[in-house]
Amino acid sequence: MATAVLNVTLVLALFSCYFALLASAQAQLTYPPEVDALQAIRRKLKDPRKNLRNWRKGDPCVSNWTGVICTMPQPDGFLHIQELRMLNLNLTGKLAPELGQLSNLTVLNFMWNHNITGSIPKEIGNIKSLKFLLLSGNQLSGPLADELGFLPNLLMFQVDLNQITGSLPKSFVNLISCRHFHMNNNSISGQIPSELSSMPALIHFLLDNNNLTGNLPPEFSQMPKLRILQLDNNNFGGTEIPASYGNMSNLVKLSLRNCSLQGAIPDFSSIKTFRYLDLSRNQLTGGIPTNKLSDNVTTIDLSYNLLNGSIPSNFSGLPRLQRLSLENNLLTGDVPSDFWQNENLTATVRLIIDFRNNSLLNISGSIDPPSNVTIRLEGNPVCASANQLNIARFCGITIGDDDFVPGTGDETGSSSNSSDSCKPQSCPTDDNFEFVPDSPVDCFCAAPFEVGLRLRSPTISDFRPYIVPYKEFITFNLGLDLYQLYVKSFIWQEGPRLRLFLKFFPQYINNTNKFNNSEIQRIRDIIATFAIPSNDTFGPYELIDFTLLGPYSNIDLQPLESGGISKGALTGIILGTISFVVAISLAITVFVYKRQTKSRHEVSKKQSSGKVPIRTESVKEFSFVELEAATDGFKDNVRIGQGGYGKVYKGILANGTVVAVKRAQQGSLQGQT
Incomplete structure (x- = not known):
């Protein structure tokens, strides 16, 4: 019974320990050096709108700090930071060098904060897992560090619309996975290193509106996958466009506007993919x-x-x-x-x-x-x-307001609206509900959410004929029906780049008129992580904003399902583990208790059915001390024999009587009654 009590006590102790583990896990599950790095990053930033107010509470991953997206538990037992999504949070201050300590980071996104200053930390070059470096729309300055060229998994290098100076490092040739090189609207100077032509995966090279000089590298014609080369508003000092550019077999767009170029126009007729050519405002001659x-x-x-x-x-x-x-x-x-x-x-x-x-x-x-x-x-x-x-x-x-001049902002428009005949009072507009313009069901009223995108380098001049193809392209990649996307408006901006304002409506199923949280999160994550593939007509895109109003205004979007873990899920995992361990412990306790009870019952039964003990009233008993003294400590020189039970010694008692003393051998079962 004592053993059973002991096992129950052990179970209770395990229960207490695992509840302590639960509390500890919720207090600290993110890899501690990465927590320290986040705290250093926070100290360098200013947060006037208090978007990062929860960065001082709990664990970054378990408490879902704003913009912090984590991995699932790793073999080392910790969660790690997978993404910093700090898009459009009105942050100021500087980027901390401790960013380089987030060794599992794949996405670093500080786009459109507008007032982040200082240089891009060279320590970011330590993040070998980084795939997206997104710093557009700030006031970052200083040169680009050589160390940023040693990111073997980087897919998108996007630092446009900043104040970056200095030349392009030759080390960028080591960006062997980089597909998108977007550095337009800075003050980058010097000549484009010819070494960059060896970047094997590059498809978009956008460095318009900088201070580049020197020659256009003829080696760029050897880039196997280059599709967009956009270098407008640089000063290439009266040099010529290399004739070899006419051999870029995959080129879709060439834009060299206002670059002080001279000489003849190359023949681009052999490029079957070619869509867009802008060589305006140069000094080109000939026919x-x-x-x-x-x-x-x-x-x-x-x-x-x-x-x-x-x-x-x-x-x-x-x-x-x-x-x-x-x-x-x-x-x-x-x-x-x-x-x-x-x-x-x-x-x-x-x-x-x-x-x-x-x-x-x-x-x-x-x-x-x-x-x-x-x-x-x-x-x-x-x-x-x-x-x-x-x-x-x-x-x-x-040309009046209705005529199209790309890049001046004159061309605006929207999708058609087929809900004009619906009665306004049947849709509660106060709750952000509205009629779905192209719904297959008449006057379907639902709540949309809005997304702002910008096409960085489209290969068209008029978007209107491409509204439907664009909707087909986006809804196909998001797994939506065509009527669920409405192009609210669009406008051409300097570049020319195309600003789009989109509305997404829920699917009509049993008159459902709102998205559930998981569907909003799914769409958000596809767009935010550039999972929509590049398209030759629409070019690369960027996310400007993701607006949740009306019934969605209080939604707390969780981390990526594929790369994060919520607090509830983590608690469930730990509680499940506790339940399993407690169940096993209780089973062991019951098994041990039953076995011991059976053993005691068998011993008691054997003792009760044994032989009747011999009467020993006349037999004198001797203590072990007396026998040890009689045999001189059971020494070998007085040993006179040995049997299966043990050794036999000659002894002399205190009264002089000679006796034979048999000492039982350890482990022997003979002599048991």
């Missing part, structure tokens, strides 16, 4: 190449150069062409009318042909373009001698 470009071309801008000769006919027959800008050159001859007589021109495509300020004398052929084609001929001799109304209408048109 325009006459070979036909790819049918995928949407935009050709060669304006504000010194190009001469006639306009070649190779610009006709391009079914997706949206803009052809040749204004402010030295072009002569006739205007070929087959540009707008193109039978392959898609009816939904709005084509702008701008030939202003050249030396064009006449229009050859028909002068009756379709309604979706705009022609501009001001500043040409053909307008000075125009005596026909059909020609005069091309000579003095001023």
Whole structure:
């Protein structure tokens, strides 16, 4: 019974220990050096809106600190920081070098805080697991450290819209996994290192609006996967565009606007993927190449150069062409009318042909373009001698608010809205509910959430014909129905880049009119982690904001399901472990108790059924001390024999009597009664 009590006591002790473990686990489960690093990072930041107020409470992973996303428990028994998602939190201050101690980090995102200053810590180069370095939209300054070039798993290097100076480190050639190199709108200077042409995975190279000088590296034509090369508004000092750029077999977009370039235009006709060419505002000379470009071309801008000769006919027959800008050159001859007589021109495509300020004398052929084609001929001799109304209408048109000039912010729009006939009072707008514009069910009222995105380098000039393809592309990658996405509005910004305002509506199932939390989180995580693949038409994108209003305003989004663990889940794991251990302990206790009870019962039964003991009243008893003295300590010289029970010794008692003393051998079972 004592043993059973002992086992019960042991179980209670285990119970107490595991409850103590639970409390300890909730108090400290994140790897301690990483907790120290987070605290150092917090000390360097200022948080005027108190978005990081919970960073002083509990454990970073268990307590779900704002923007801190963790791994599942690792073999070392700890959780580790997997992502810092500090997007658009209005933080100020500086980035701490202790960021380099987050050795399991895959995403470092401080985008659009606007006022984070100082340099990018070189210690970030220690985070070998890092995949996304996202620091756009701040006031970071100083040069880029060589150490940042030793991130073998980095996929996206995004530090645009800062104040970074200095040259590009040659060490960046070691970014062997980097696909997106976005550093536009800084003050990066010097020549582009030719070594960067050896970056094997690079597809987007965006360094427009910097202070780059020197030559364009001809080696870039050897980059096997390069699709977008955008270097507008740099100063390449009167150098030429390498002719080898016409051999970039995967190139989709080449934008070298206002780069002080001279010489001839390379022939890009062999690039079957080509969509967008902007070489405007340079000092390019010679004629325009006459070979036909790819049918995928949407935009050709060669304006504000010194190009001469006639306009070649190779610009006709391009079914997706949206803009052809040749204004402010030295072009002569006739205007070929087959540009707008193109039978392959898609009816939904709005084509702008701008030939202003050249030396064009006449229009050859028909002068009756379709309604979706705009022609501009001001500043040409053909307008000075125009005596026909059909020609005069091309000579003095001023582009109004409804006309499209990419990059000026004039083009705005939205998706169609099919809910105009629904009764307003049937949808509670005060709770952020509204009619789903393209719902398959009439007047379906639901609560959307809003997402702000920006397309960094689209290869189109007019977004309107691409609204439906864009919705199809996004909803397919998010696993949604087409009607669940509504393009609220869009506007072209400097670059040109395209700002999009999107609304997402819940799916119509049993009249459900709200998203559940897990679905919002799923969509958020796909967009925020760039899981939507790159697209040649829309280019790379960036997340500007993720707005939850109305019924979603109090949602506390949890970490990534694939990379984090909630407090409730962790508590469940520990409590489950405790329950299992206690159950095993109780089972062992019951087993031991039953076995001991059975053993005592058998011993008692054996003793009760044994032989009747011999009467020993006349037998004298001797103590062990007396026998030990009689045999001189059981020495071998007085041993007279040995049997299975033990050894026999000759002894002499205190009264002189000689006796034989048999000493039992340890472990012997003989003599038991």
